[in-house]
Amino acid sequence: MRQIIEERTGSYSRHASVPDMHGAYLRVAAHVTVLHEGDTARRIMEVVEGAMMLTKLLPDGRRQVVELLGPGDVFGLAACDVYACSAETLTTAVITTHDRGALDRDPALASRLLRRFETQLCAMHSHALVLGRMSALERVAFFLLRLMPESVVGGTLHLAMTRQEIADFLGLTLETVSRAFSELKRRGLVALLRADEVQINDRNSMRRLAGAA
Amino acid sequence: MRQIIEERTGSYSRHASVPDMHGAYLRVAAHVTVLHEGDTARRIMEVVEGAMMLTKLLPDGRRQVVELLGPGDVFGLAACDVYACSAETLTTAVITTHDRGALDRDPALASRLLRRFETQLCAMHSHALVLGRMSALERVAFFLLRLMPESVVGGTLHLAMTRQEIADFLGLTLETVSRAFSELKRRGLVALLRADEVQINDRNSMRRLAGAA
């Protein structure tokens, strides 16, 4: 584990040594691939701090960002014995890992993960609705609302993702995402301070667009 | 107990109260809505036998089938305190239910559900890739492979879903699904004995289409 993290952090590498201990915290730089789709699944991980994304690839290179993760979210899952997704940090992040065997030995851990799996599964259900049935504009509105919790009212949201990454999350192309942002701006629903700095002006209209999600 | 079963089989009776018996089995007829999106989430359920689908609706009536369930799969999930999806039987089915509180009291149950959630979450990840990045033909190929396990080689697959339901699962229209079936038939990858009776003739080509999934 230790080598993997350092290996992948490349030039960003910071913490020289992180022991491979149960529940150990790892700090990882932004834009680092922590897990590779198809690698043997040995450990299960949690995001403690920061943001990450899970991605899947098609043989011809088409990519889907299947899930966005924040603090508390779990990743490193496997249907059989290999990881189903790659996992990449969007920001610097702190993660913790557990041996897969610990799930059986530690009921408290199992209970916590179970709870978390449930919310992630529900999030995936919403995402399926977005990918399967929503227009480009609706998808982008949904995306922004999802990232902007109620609390942050007049606040400005910093996007840690490029247009391409957002597109891969929403099942669109980067051009279409860009056009959708422009359209939302034209309609006065959002303001773009910079390309990665968004303000939601008309939350109700946004919610209507996103299907009251 | 008995009454509830009959009550449900009659027609889609909205919201029958389920007896609070741990692990009771319920037999339900085909095409019955067992759970309604938005209802208060009291119980968590497992499919014992048969097939079901989970659906979500947009205010304007657009529908997405977010998940297909078979024996062992869990449903009745909620991110907050209400069900995130409706659940409907595709065939006659046997289900069992647990009080949500049982998750904390019963570690064996929690462990089993955890395992199951993991595979369902992985299935959702695949599904996101399908919905976000695959063409119509690829989606239908993927769908058929998913329903046709390796074992059944020359066998014929009975589809328990209409074209509309398949379309809602794959994020397409029923016409597009129909055209995709015809195209697969034209190419000799499948044979359609009847509209709901499919045979896979060229598994390799199908797998290539579906992205080696």
Place this chain on the structure above:
DNA sequence: CGTGCTGTTGAACGAAGTCAACCCTCGTGG
């Protein structure tokens, strides 16, 4: 100042959606 990214915008194209006609199968009742 270039140079290299990322993002925006325009024009043309194409895959899937829409609308509509028709077909097939099956169950029912004359």
Place this chain on the structure above:
DNA sequence: CCACGAGGGTTGACTTCGTTCAACAGCACG
């Protein structure tokens, strides 16, 4: 036993939304 009707499925013609291809703009960095 056949005729009919209803529901699901197929196919065709046309439209539309998002993609593709391409040019250009803003900005950070050397």
